[in-house]
Amino acid sequence: MDALPPAGGTVRDAFYQLMRDAGCRVMFGNPGSTELPMFRGFPGDMHYVLGLQEACVVGMADGYAQASGNAAFVNLHSAAGVGNAMGAIYTAFKNQTPLVIVAGQQYRALHPFDPYLFSRQVTELPRPYVKYCIEPARAQDVPLAIARAWQTAMQHPRGPVMVSVPADDWDQPCAAPPRLAGYRDIRPAADGIDALRDAIGKSERIAIVVGAAVDRDGAWEQVVRLAEACQAGVFAAPMSARGSFPEDHALFRGFLPAAGAQLRERLAGHDLVLVVGAPAFAYHVPRGTEGSHVPEGARLAVLTDDPEAAASVPEGLSVLGGIRLALEDLLQDLLQRPRHAPAPRPAPPEVSATDPLSTAYVLGSPRFQCNK
16 A cells, blocks of 8 residues: 655645545546646546546446446536536436545635635535535645545445535645545344344245345345245346346346336235335336335335435335345345245247347347447
8 A cells, every 4th residue: 555645745645645545546527727736746646537528527437436346536627517517416326326526616715705616505516416515624624524525435325425625725735644444334233134034934925126236235146046045036126227136047027117006016926025225116107106015915125225215115124234244144044945936037029130120129139239
């Protein structure tokens, strides 16, 4: 690990060392005049990915963070630049993507005069779609604010955070910040896992609904083992941002609609609906959202790493914890009982080439599929 800058370094020195300490050496951005001081003596071991508009920049950082599993750093222009990015910040918030947004701000000496590009009430501008937002009271507090922002972005449920930095802060001297150290895996309460295990043991026909948190937590193997142990049909949660179960698996049952009546119809015949890593449920249209959220005769159980999703479970059982750790605990001593596998999904009809080519043909033909 590179050494931290000695006492007497600048805010800029401390910031780039914090990025190294966090395992991040790439920043995505669309800079303007209020951000230029942060680039003086730009370190040779850092990479700046320039985008032509702020929403594109946040979108690139969102994908990079999801692929790397670490928070991505984003540099946005003050005021209007953050405003331009808000649609993509909203998406990152819903995706629970960890982003550390470092936004520019006008020089502190100009703040009393309401200067051009001054961001008023800067901590309120991106809310409620950031987990944490601050403009430090002193330049010397910027590194600690960014360290806290990174820790917050990486804590479950992950998401974007923002630190606003006035342009003249970067050259100010500051003490070296403490090293970053965070351990964020959350093991669920043992009695919650026992309750899930008991519900599974008492059920004959189980539906497992998988959401994006399964993939975020690297729990594909565990959820496949659980589905096979229960002989459960597996559905993708409505509006899920990531694939979380192999779609060519014999137990995969397809994608749930974001409407209550249709969702209950798809889940009919099951006596336990176990939602793993998703809310119960994300709706898009109001049809059939009144009354129970699961078919008659079914019990709802939810395993989630999101405290808000856990608190919002409308009925049944909710367990809060990291998805991978929770599934590993759940699989231990899981009661094995004979169950019938769900009927196989009907094979899609073969589609012939037409002129012009149909969407179904392009998506289904090996000729048009990328090699992984």
